[in-house]
Amino acid sequence: MFLALKEMRHSKTRFVMIGTILVLVSWLVFILSGLGNGLATLAASTFQNMAADYVVFEKGSKASMSKSLLSGGLTAELLEIPNVEAASPMGIIMGSAAKGGSEENKLDIALVGIEPGSFLEPAVTEGTGLDAGRPSHVIVNESMKDEGFKIGDTFVLDGTTEILTIAGFVRDQTYNHVAYVFIPIETWRKLAFAAPGSDKGVKDPVNAIMLQGKDIDPNVVSERLPGTETVTRAQAVQGIAGYKEETGTIFMMLGFLFVISAFIVGVFFYVLTMQKSNQFGIMKAIGAKNGFLSRAVISQVFVLSLASIAIGILLTYGTAVVLPKGMPFRLETGWVIAYSLVLLAIALASSLVSVRTVVKIDPLKALGRVES
Amino acid sequence: MTQGLEMRSVSKFYRAGSERITALDRVSIRVEPGEFVAVVGPSGSGKTTFLSIAGALLRPSEGEVILNGKNIAALPDRHLSDIRLREIGFIMQASNLIPYLNVLDQLLVVKRMAGKVTPADKAFAVELLSDLGLDKRMKNYPEKLSGGEKQRVAIARALMNDPGIILADEPTASLDTKRAHEVVSLIARAVKTRRKAAVMVTHDERLLSYCDKVYRMEDGRLSLMEPMLAH
Numbered sequence A: 001m002f003l004a005l006k007e008m009r010h011s012k013t014r015f016v017m018i019g020t021i022l023v024l025v026s027w028l029v030f031i032l033s034g035l036g037n038g039l040a041t042l043a044a045s046t047f048q049n050m051a052a053d054y055v056v057f058e059k060g061s062k063a064s065m066s067k068s069l070l071s072g073g074l075t076a077e078l079l080e081i082p083n084v085e086a087a088s089p090m091g092i093i094m095g096s097a098a099k100g101g102s103e104e105n106k107l108d109i110a111l112v113g114i115e116p117g118s119f120l121e122p123a124v125t126e127g128t129g130l131d132a133g134r135p136s137h138v139i140v141n142e143s144m145k146d147e148g149f150k151i152g153d154t155f156v157l158d159g160t161t162e163i164l165t166i167a168g169f170v171r172d173q174t175y176n177h178v179a180y181v182f183i184p185i186e187t188w189r190k191l192a193f194a195a196p197g198s199d200k201g202v203k204d205p206v207n208a209i210m211l212q213g214k215d216i217d218p219n220v221v222s223e224r225l226p227g228t229e230t231v232t233r234a235q236a237v238q239g240i241a242g243y244k245e246e247t248g249t250i251f252m253m254l255g256f257l258f259v260i261s262a263f264i265v266g267v268f269f270y271v272l273t274m275q276k277s278n279q280f281g282i283m284k285a286i287g288a289k290n291g292f293l294s295r296a297v298i299s300q301v302f303v304l305s306l307a308s309i310a311i312g313i314l315l316t317y318g319t320a321v322v323l324p325k326g327m328p329f330r331l332e333t334g335w336v337i338a339y340s341l342v343l344l345a346i347a348l349a350s351s352l353v354s355v356r357t358v359v360k361i362d363p364l365k366a367l368g369r370v371e372s
Numbered sequence B: 001m002t003q004g005l006e007m008r009s010v011s012k013f014y015r016a017g018s019e020r021i022t023a024l025d026r027v028s029i030r031v032e033p034g035e036f037v038a039v040v041g042p043s044g045s046g047k048t049t050f051l052s053i054a055g056a057l058l059r060p061s062e063g064e065v066i067l068n069g070k071n072i073a074a075l076p077d078r079h080l081s082d083i084r085l086r087e088i089g090f091i092m093q094a095s096n097l098i099p100y101l102n103v104l105d106q107l108l109v110v111k112r113m114a115g116k117v118t119p120a121d122k123a124f125a126v127e128l129l130s131d132l133g134l135d136k137r138m139k140n141y142p143e144k145l146s147g148g149e150k151q152r153v154a155i156a157r158a159l160m161n162d163p164g165i166i167l168a169d170e171p172t173a174s175l176d177t178k179r180a181h182e183v184v185s186l187i188a189r190a191v192k193t194r195r196k197a198a199v200m201v202t203h204d205e206r207l208l209s210y211c212d213k214v215y216r217m218e219d220g221r222l223s224l225m226e227p228m229l230a231h
Helices: A004-008 A014-049 A073-076 A143-145 A187-194 A218-224 A233-238 A243-275 A276-287 A290-322 A335-360 A363-367 B047-054 B078-087 B103-114 B120-131 B147-159 B175-196 B204-212
Strands: A056-060 A087-099 A106-114 A136-140 A155-157 A164-171 A176-183 A208-212 A228-232 B005-016 B019-031 B037-038 B062-067 B088-091 B165-169 B197-201 B212-218 B221-224
Touching: A004 A014, A004 A290, A004 B103, A014 A233, A014 A335, A056 A218, A056 A233, A073 A087, A073 A208, A087 A187, A106 A143, A106 A208, A136 A143, A143 A164, A143 A243, A155 A335, A164 A176, A176 A187, A218 A228, A228 A233, A233 A243, A243 A276, A243 A290, A243 A335, A276 A290, A276 A363, A290 A335, A363 B047, A363 B062, B005 B047, B019 B047, B019 B197, B037 B047, B037 B175, B037 B204, B047 B165, B047 B197, B078 B088, B078 B103, B088 B147, B103 B147, B120 B147, B147 B165, B147 B175, B165 B175, B175 B197, B175 B204
Parallel strands: A106 A176, A136 A164, B019 B221, B037 B197, B037 B212, B088 B165, B165 B197
Antiparallel strands: A056 A208, A056 A228, A087 A106, A087 A155, A087 A208, A136 A176, A155 A164, B005 B019, B005 B062, B212 B221
16 A cells, blocks of 8 residues: 555556546446436336336247236236236336416326235325225326426327326336326226227236236246236336337447446556556565565555546536536446446456556566576 | 575576577576676676576576575465565666655555564664655655656665675666766665665676675576676
């Protein structure tokens, strides 16, 4: 640590320059992670926040809500399967809300049918929850407030004559970047399968049935109920249209950044070590052990990376304050810490190349020339 | 147990292709504590190989190297670095200081290699530097020092761990006559007052008057020169 700090203080310029690059890389890593998180939340927040552990789909639907059609009657059968603690049906259709019935002011929504009072119903932040006795009262995502909706407001689902009333607001409930509107499943069924024959003859049709129970065996479920497939909630999130592609892109960029940072640190310290090989030789000649010199190199990398990552984090939180409110940006402390540790680990690992170089330096170098 | 440095019939061979080159040929020498010995000879004669073996930087092919009564000829690397740290003080050619350490830290880093720096170590470093006339230079970096001052720092650094043996490799290579005399007389004084066994490798014949004995190295063979011939 002694040598490391003394040298950094003496050669400020070069360490500040490399530190700046590391700050920029870590800054970008954190911004991308925030953006990835924000996008994922927008795309699938309901699934992610839902208290369900497993999701039962129609066989062959590839865990996609829109491709799956099941009978709501399966719910009772599912409850008899071992380890299933609770089961509740759910359905989604996309639509648009026309405020006050006007044709100009329309808003894209995802209409979600659930059983009022089931574990799928999110807690309201304002107003009251769903009630089977009020079939046309809905609870909606808070983002609709920005569009001018209030409690008690009504809107018409475009293409139908159904007038819906907003009973309450919920937080962070979006699907594919569109606000959720929760509605009692009976009403949903009426709206979703308005056209004759669109239910393909399925009785009480729903898109999927959500299950609670940590130890459910998906194989048992598909054995008991042929024509279904059961996936974990995480797999169901992956099945949302565009979700995999969106998060995949972000993770690819993060991956590249990690590789880049590894090379920046690795190459910089390798070149620096080569430049200093004479000095290392002298120190070895006067008795320095490999461990002493290696620790100097590693602690230098550690101090430099730690400082750069810390500055990167500060800049990221600063950026979060300045970003426009509508931007899908969400920092999670857990991820920030995880990525910091990954960056630090990568920097330390890539410094091992330099350590190897140090170990190989011959102390005879100190004598200036080797006679043969 | 004998103090000082002793080499008994030490040889060093190098392999160059199919040829075997003899860099040192049955060299024997004994240097007592308080004795200052010079080794002169043309370049390529084996002086540096001799110094590397005496300084635990290189293992001999044959023979014994006894430092303070201990044969170091066959010790593994990590023991050798310990020997260099505790038993040997190296004074190398000019500009072999660490550029980012000030004069005081150049000495203290030697202590750090061995473990911790105590206040006593710091006091000893200050004493050594004052002794060598560097009391006003302690906070300076090597780039601010003259060639003679750098070599004086190197002398202080070599003495820092209170080693039994001082080895100097062309310590006057880049100095003018006046500074060269100054530096070598300082080494000679330290050797006498601190009772070190010292060997200086040089081709600078102006400075041999400071030494007790002068050896000549030629084609890997070491021979004692008559005092007459030394001047």
